[in-house]
Amino acid sequence: MDEVGELPLDLQAKLLRVLQEKEFERIGGRRVIKTDARVVAASNRILEDEVAAGRFRADLYYRLDVFPIRLPALRERPDDIEPLMRHFLERFTKQMGKPVRGLRERDLRALRQYNWPGNVRELEHVLEQAVIVSEGPFLEFAGFSAARTPTIAPDTSGSLKTLKELERDHILAALRRTGGRVSGPTGAALLLDINPKTLEARMKKLGIQRMVGVAE
Known part of the structure; x- marks a missing residue:
């Protein structure tokens, strides 16, 4: 059962x-x-938190x-990005009858450095789009940039972001x-990978405006 926390x-x-x-x-x-x-x-979701908030039954939990x-987020396992990427590229190329195109080293670096707030599903969508829009000898990642979501730099101040702050950062990304x-x-x-209504509720709770300007 996928997304049992949404029941x-x-x-x-x-x-x-x-x-x-x-x-x-x-x-x-x-x-x-x-x-x-x-x-x-x-x-x-963290189901223990959902139980504490009364949104998930303790007996069912x-x-x-x-x-x-626990499956770590994609940003925690960067070594998995390249094999996953090649798997998706092979699948989409065959499905769409597209020619096999090359991958620039700079694009591979960008994919590795990106924070992937949407985890594997976002990686899959980015590669599917690249297979669809590319026309030349190399894959084109239209509108994609590793700079859109900065990776979390080591914190030498001794303080850590709260889970709420991290959630807000991921939603904004x-x-x-x-x-x-x-x-x-x-x-x-x-x-x-969440219900749109759930996302809107989280945005409201975190004070995120519905329309966010994209700063390049």
């Missing part, structure tokens, strides 16, 4: 019934169906939190990447 509370109760009582009813049905299913759930696996668009196929919500 509303009423659906969380239904999922809990499946896990706890091992039964469910089909929509419109009257018969209780027994099941013995294992669930692999994923979320980009402890049912799901049997064998947690995604909005700059999409020219201020929140929803739709080229919106920040898709890059950040």
Whole structure:
């Protein structure tokens, strides 16, 4: 189950019934169906914080939190960027029937230095766009620049940004990447892999204006 943290509370109760009582009813049905299913759930939220805020049921959280696996963000594993990039390029080139194009070293450096607030999905979208728009012998990354989101420099002052500040930075980076668009196929919500309504709510809470000017 992807983005289990996005489930509303009423659906969380239904999922809990499946896990706890091992039964469910089909929509419109009257018969209780027994099941013995294992669930692999994923979320980009910190579910402990969601439980503390009352947005996620504690009993469901402890049912799901049997064998947690933390997948580091793409910015934490830069060595994975090049193999992922080549995987996506091979796939999109075949799907679209496009010729294989070269990759400039400067573009590869930019891809490695970029902070990737949208993680692997953003990398996938950037490469898909490059395959679509490129016409010459090399891949063209239209509108992409590693300078749009500066990487976090080592902090020698002894202070760290709060999680709220880091979240605000990531949302702003995604909005700059999409020219201020929140929803739709080229919106920040898709890059950040969250529901557009959820993103708008987080923006409001963090004091981020809906339209953000893109400063180059």
